[in-house]
Amino acid sequence: MATIRKRSWKSHGIRKEKWVCDYTDQAGIRRLKTFTTKKAADAWLVTARHEVKSGVHTAASASETVEACFERWIEHSEAEGLEFGTLRQRRQHLRLHVAPFIGREKLADLTAPRIHEFLNQLRDAGRSSVMRRKVLTNLKTAIKLAQSQGRVAQNVARDVRLKSSDRSASGPLREGIDYPSKAELRLLIDAATGRWRPLLITAIFTGMRASELRGLTWSDVDLDAGTVHVRRRADAWGTIGHPKSKMGKRDIPLPPIVINALNAWEKDCPKGARRLVFPNGGGNVENMSNIWQRFWKPLQVRCGLLKTLEAGEGDASPLCPRYAFHSLRHAAASLFIAYLGWTPKRVQSVLGHSSITITFDLYGHLFEDKDADREAMKKIEAAIVAA
DSSP: OOEEEEEEEEETTEEEEEEEEEEEOTTSOEEEEEESSHHHHHHHHHHHHHHHHHTOOOOGGGOOBHHHHHHHHHHHHHHTTOOHHHHHHHHHHIIIIIHHHHTTSBGGGOOHHHHHHHHHHHHHTTOOHHHHHHHHHHHHHHHHHHHHTTSSSOOTTTTOOOOOOGGGOOOSOOBTTTBOOHHHHHHHHHHOOTTHHHHHHHHHHHOOOHHHHHTOBGGGEETTTTEEEEOOEEOTTSOEEOOSSGGGSEEEEOOHHHHHHHHHHHTTSOOOTTOBSSBOTTSSBOOHHHIIIIIIHHHHHHHTOEEEOOTTSSSSOSEEESOOTTHHHHHHHHHHHHHHOOOHHHHHHHHTOSOHHHHHHHHGGGGOOHHHHHHHHHHHHHHHHHO
């Protein structure tokens, strides 16, 4: 049985009143919850009755805080064997973004409007839209785990969305601006020497991520069949682990230039216990900073692939390399689409995107048939003019 009653009292001569919900939860424990208006008490009690009947109600007094919920989620992630870098990021999100704003609030008291207010607080505190979206995603997942464990009745953050800012969108990726053109790729290949040349060629013609290249072993390279099996990756700390998603495990066909480059490289490759294809001089996982400082940056400088920085942007040097190493992945995707005629699903599979949406967001414009579009527009024009 549940009732709502008005509680009145005087404080310093001023009459005050509250509305109290008096109810019994699914465990038979009497609970009280106070509201400033009867309308709010009535609305809350409708939901509470349904939750009690379903056996999922959590009283505010027995509910854990958002901070405790987030910490429990991180502990669960660690027990599941997530990478150190992912765990560190989640702890940073808790310490810097969640705990200062809603950490002390009870899960049972959270509402969708409060989540929106929380995102606005993050925005006003200077957090970028990208950061706010990441924090929101983590918060949703943490509450989802708490819900599955019976610690909260519903995930009030589940349907909250953070609208993308059109002003910050960079638009479609462009050849020669966001990734090297075909002429620039030829220039880079011709200028690359030593142990860096097979790394560059493999990156260009497979579209593998830098972490996947750094974690690639010879046992996953079948030069006779012309296939590389992506089964693992190396994180920023050199720890070898599985790809981040199920789609990350994939087979990539190799063109002759990659097969020949790896065949020649295999006999000179530094030996190590892990039998890495692109190790450092000691046979261990190569550091990404070394790839940038010792190879990718100097190579672009030699090839003249530089960009001029705006005032106040970057370091004191007026010139810097034009492309990030990841741009080679975009270049590979553009080649797959333009010269192999691969479908979006095939591109997703080879690049290891977790969702076809990612493939379309990045490369959708490259699948366009501009000649067909022009012919279609001519037909429209002819129909109007003829009429």
